[in-house]
Each structure stands twice: as structure tokens, then as C-alpha cells.
Amino acid sequence: MTRPLRVAIIGSGPAGVYAADILSKAETPTDIDLLDRMPAPYGLVRYGVAPDHPRIKGIVDALHRILEKPGIRFLGNIDYGVDCKLDDLRHHYDSVIFATGAKDDRELDIPGIDLPHSHGAADFISWYDGYPEAPRDWTLDARSVAVVGAGNVALDVARVLAKQADDLLHTEIPDNVYQALKSSQVTDVHLFARRGPAQTKFTPLELRELDHQPGMELVVHPEGFELDEASEESIRTNNQVKTVVKTLQDWALRDGSTDSLRRLHFHFLRRPAEVLGTDRVEGLRTEVMELTGDGNVQGTGEFETVPVQALYRAVGYLGSPLADVPFDHDTGTVPNEGGRVLDLDGQHIPGVYTTGWIKRGPVGLIGHTKGDALETINNLLADTAGAGDGFRHAEPEPSDILQLLDERGVPYTTWDGWNRLDAHERSLGQARDRERIKVVGREEMVAISRDDR
CATH class of the missing domain: 3.40.50.720 (NAD(P)-binding Rossmann-like Domain)
Structure with missing residues (x-):
């Protein structure tokens, strides 16, 4: 046979x-x-x-x-x-x-992008998800932060930066990540999208989840919140686009909150042009863009600068x-x-x-x-x-x-070994009323999986 x-x-x-x-x-x-x-x-x-x-x-x-x-x-x-x-x-x-x-993070080829405190989204995500090969320390001393991107990864990064650390305690977040986020100095997170609200790649569920974060104010800046003929057509023919634009419009009409601990700002039609600073990130210079009627954009030659002390690029993976x-x-x-x-x-x-x-x-x-x-x-x-x-x-x-x-x-691991590690992580979480606490170090993961402790 x-x-x-x-x-x-x-x-x-x-x-x-x-x-x-x-x-x-x-x-x-x-x-x-x-x-x-x-x-x-x-x-x-x-x-x-x-x-x-x-x-x-x-x-x-x-x-x-x-x-x-x-x-x-x-x-x-x-x-x-x-x-x-x-x-x-x-x-x-x-x-x-x-x-x-x-x-790997896709590069963003603009002057100043290599300044200290300019990061790729993938590196930040690897840190807060406890990837064994990622550094375990992360500096969160910036009060104002820029996130460049218009997809769900950018939303994830912006949300984690703007969220209260205690609201993550029910998750499998590693202890060192919780402690770093707990001491974060962030007050304002600015998300910059090169095109308009109808051209973003946010999914409705991911976007609307932002509205359920305690202590976070959502600020949609009216400058750049524009729709052209192609945008209107997308809204008519695509329910996902319709929901995303409607959600953002509703947020734009809200009165500002006076008791928010942190604010998440949305800036549309703003192309990153230069990261400013000498020894570290000090600001982001953006070019004001305009829609061309077909869903594409072109530069206006007008520039704006937002003071920020850290930048995260979420412009794609490779x-x-x-x-x-x-x-x-x-x-x-x-x-x-x-x-x-x-x-x-x-x-x-x-x-x-x-x-x-x-x-x-x-x-x-x-x-x-x-x-x-x-x-x-x-x-x-x-x-x-x-x-x-x-x-x-x-x-x-x-x-x-x-x-x-x-x-x-x-020292390879097996499915039985994963079940041992899985049970161990769950037991760590159970002791602290959490679903699990993730083991981060590779050597410890292997030792538990192979029962070599």
C-alpha cells in the first residue's frame, strides 16, 4: 500500500x-x-x-x-x-x-525617521505581546505620540498607547508590559492618515471598539475630514466604508470631554514629510493633502507641524x-x-x-x-x-x-509540550484572577514544554 x-x-x-x-x-x-x-x-x-x-x-x-x-x-x-x-x-x-x-516593518522613507524614539509598529507589538526575541524594555516617557497609518495595526498601536494599563489586566499581557504601560506619560496620541476617511483600511468593529475605552476621548479633527466623488460612491456601495465614515462623523460632532485622562486624535489628509528633532523625536511635519475626485490624493504644498516626542509607523509589513x-x-x-x-x-x-x-x-x-x-x-x-x-x-x-x-x-518542542506550557500559563493567570499570564523567555518556554525544569 x-x-x-x-x-x-x-x-x-x-x-x-x-x-x-x-x-x-x-x-x-x-x-x-x-x-x-x-x-x-x-x-x-x-x-x-x-x-x-x-x-x-x-x-x-x-x-x-x-x-x-x-x-x-x-x-x-x-x-x-x-x-x-x-x-x-x-x-x-x-x-x-x-x-x-x-x-518586518515596511520602511517610511522621510527625513528624521531614524531618530531615537521613532519605532516600527511590529517592534512595539512584539514587545507588548511578549515575543521571545523582542527587547523586554520599552521607554514610554513621551506625552504626545504620533502614529502613522490608516489600518487596523495603526488602531491597535494607538489604542494600546492611549489605554489605561489597568484595563489590560484581564488579558494575557506580560507583567513587564503592564508595569511599563502603568507608568506611561502619554496624554495625547495623534493618528495620521495620508488619505481621507473613506479611504482608510479600518474595519468597523476595530474602529468602534475604541469607543469603549474608559478615560479615552476620541477627537476627530475637521480639517482634512473631506469626501470626494469617489468617497461618496464608496459609501453608497460598500457597507464597511459607510459604517467607518458614519462612526468618524459621529465622533467629530461630539463636544470635547473635560475629564479624559488621554486623547486619541484622528488627522486625515496629512502626509508625513519629516520627523523633527536632534537627539530624539521632537515633532512631525506633515503636508496637507487634497482629494482628487477619484479617491487619490495630491499634495497642496502647505505644511503643518505637531509637537510629539515619539513616533510609531504602521505603514505595512514585509x-x-x-x-x-x-x-x-x-x-x-x-x-x-x-x-x-x-x-x-x-x-x-x-x-x-x-x-x-x-x-x-x-x-x-x-x-x-x-x-x-x-x-x-x-x-x-x-x-x-x-x-x-x-x-x-x-x-x-x-x-x-x-x-x-x-x-x-x-531542543525541539511538541504538541504535548505546548499543552504543558499552556496549562502552566493558565495556572499563573488563575493565581491572579486572570485567564493566563504569558511566559516570555524562550529558555523558560522550552524548559516547561520539555519538562526540563
């Missing part, structure tokens, strides 16, 4: 887990390993989503059920390109799928290059056609695939990765069917990759 198809998926975030789920439901019998750099699974959901998003965190429950399925195995604390390389994986698996996501895999540095993606990874000549590298943000770029919500994974898996299965048994290598057995990792001294 033909043995199951053996597939390695690099990355255990939503993209990788959804790919494993779809593959496990195929008529073709499969053995699937998800390999991750982190000792724990879930990728973006554990380390890239703000801790006060219980709805999105609830996705963990669905991912957990998938990773418990027979034929799917989680192997963590494995650094692809260091602990194992593509040749190793192609020797031990019939196919390899890269689902490594996009974790994927990171992968050892022995082609990479497009402009788009931050792996070149592919329908998930089939392409070499420099545009030819499919047999048995190598990709899915998620490293495949298509960091666009769309978490749920969009399901359709993305379906395309990749369908093409992988079509290639398998076309090649017949010749697609399967003679060598691989499920135990072989574990033997290789043991020989190389890699």
Missing part, C-alpha cells in the same frame, strides 16, 4: 494551520508536520494581535482543534535555515510549504528572506504562481510551495488565509496526482526528522 504523503509546513500561524487542515481533509492520505521557530504555536495570533482582542484571540480555539487532529504534528523551537535547511526537508518530506508570514528559497525584496514575498514557488527562471521548484502573507503580501484579515491556503493545497495535490507515486521520496518516515534534530542537538 502506498504510504501517506509527507508534508512539512514551515510556520504554525493561521496560514500554516489552515493549510494543514485543508490538506488533512483531502482524499490523499497525509502525514503533516508544522515546524515553527517559536516553542509555541499560533504565530500571528499569539505574537501579533493586541492582547485586548478576545474575539481574534478566540481563533486559537479553532487552531487548537486542527492541531489536535491525527496526522498533524507540531514541532516547535526549530529555526529553519539554521537547525534544518531546505535540502534536509526535501530529503525527509515529499513537499514543503512555507507559511512564515510577514513580521516578509523576511528564507534560506535557499527565492525572494522578492521589493514585495517581501516568495515568488510563486498559485502557491507553487518559482525559481529565477520562473519555473516551479518541484515539491516547494508557499501560502499566507509570505505568498501574497500582508493584506487582508486572518480569515482570508483560508482561501489562500486552498489554492496552494489544490495545486500541491494536483502535482501529486500528476506525478503518481513518483512524487513520493523513498526515504521519509515520521521518526526520521526527529532523529535528525536529536543528532543536531535541537
